[in-house]
Amino acid sequence: MVGRGWRADFYLRLARELAHDVVGVVTRSPERGHEVERAWDVPTYRSVAKLLAATEPRFVVTSVAKSANPDVIRELVDRGTPVLAETPPAPTLDSLRELWATAGESGLVQVAEQYPFQPMHMARQELVRRGLIGTPTSVEVSSTHDYHAVALIRGLLGVGFSPIEVAGRRFTSQLLRGPDRSGWPSADELVETQQTVATLDFGSGRMGLYDFTYNQWWHPLRTHRHVVRGTHGEIVDDRVMRMADVRSPVLSRIERRQAGVDSNLEGFALDTLSVDAGVLWRNPYFPKRLSDEEIAIATCLDRMAAWTQHDGPAPYPLAEACQDQLIALAIAQACDTGQPVTTTEEAWAA
Numbered sequence: 001m002v003g004r005g006w007r008a009d010f011y012l013r014l015a016r017e018l019a020h021d022v023v024g025v026v027t028r029s030p031e032r033g034h035e036v037e038r039a040w041d042v043p044t045y046r047s048v049a050k051l052l053a054a055t056e057p058r059f060v061v062t063s064v065a066k067s068a069n070p071d072v073i074r075e076l077v078d079r080g081t082p083v084l085a086e087t088p089p090a091p092t093l094d095s096l097r098e099l100w101a102t103a104g105e106s107g108l109v110q111v112a113e114q115y116p117f118q119p120m121h122m123a124r125q126e127l128v129r130r131g132l133i134g135t136p137t138s139v140e141v142s143s144t145h146d147y148h149a150v151a152l153i154r155g156l157l158g159v160g161f162s163p164i165e166v167a168g169r170r171f172t173s174q175l176l177r178g179p180d181r182s183g184w185p186s187a188d189e190l191v192e193t194q195q196t197v198a199t200l201d202f203g204s205g206r207m208g209l210y211d212f213t214y215n216q217w218w219h220p221l222r223t224h225r226h227v228v229r230g231t232h233g234e235i236v237d238d239r240v241m242r243m244a245d246v247r248s249p250v251l252s253r254i255e256r257r258q259a260g261v262d263s264n265l266e267g268f269a270l271d272t273l274s275v276d277a278g279v280l281w282r283n284p285y286f287p288k289r290l291s292d293e294e295i296a297i298a299t300c301l302d303r304m305a306a307w308t309q310h311d312g313p314a315p316y317p318l319a320e321a322c323q324d325q326l327i328a329l330a331i332a333q334a335c336d337t338g339q340p341v342t343t344t345e346e347a348w349a350a
Contacts, residue, residue: 087148
């Protein structure tokens, strides 16, 4: 791994849980390196060159600031090392283009876009794949920000890399301060918060609605909402509405089977997600006690490990992540200028 911080700890914790062998971590300073060594009992190095000279990793995770990510990715690619890069792969459109030009065609770079691998999102994707709501026509995501939300929208709609038109606005209002990475606030306090709303016109009758309020990931007063509408029904969070026959709309729910409730002694873990009599998703890590986010990151790690051994599909190719970030940047530009933005077809579309 290259990097040290809150997100890096997720990977180190899950690598230990999944029995992945972490052969080394790159940190900028000896002090930070000593912290990692004490906390995780893994060797640390001050540079990528020193890490690769001393070890032979199957792949390297980059968990660094987005401004530093492109250079770290390129250095690893130049040394022929497969990379699982944290999001986003690059911060600006110019840096995305430069990264693709120098590393895109290497076939070595995957991106740790974990949101599509969260259990409920995988269940919704499976419902779409099975055709229960017909052809998807619109997706609304109100839960996470920027490229993460775009990845969900694009994945559920099944769209590729064609130019799209983006319109967006920002709104400011007051909201009680909520929890963040450091925990709950010590007292009630009203703070200003920003909501971003954008429409994504993919053409051919397909659209996405992006709606994010800052800190919505954590805030219990701003719940998450996911809507997938199709020609023959719709999914709203855990509810599935479709036609049983020409005059009979029926409602089903995605049910979570959670072990460890009441007298169940199988452990405390999510087992399956199902609708009616069919299982949509089964937890490959049951009965480990993992949150949905941890399951998603673990899936990224395991799929990357399998892919590097030619034993599975690519987890999330760099081209997909570049397209997600391209659209996220277009949302920001549309909000900044107050004018619609049409994206361009980029080199990674090929």
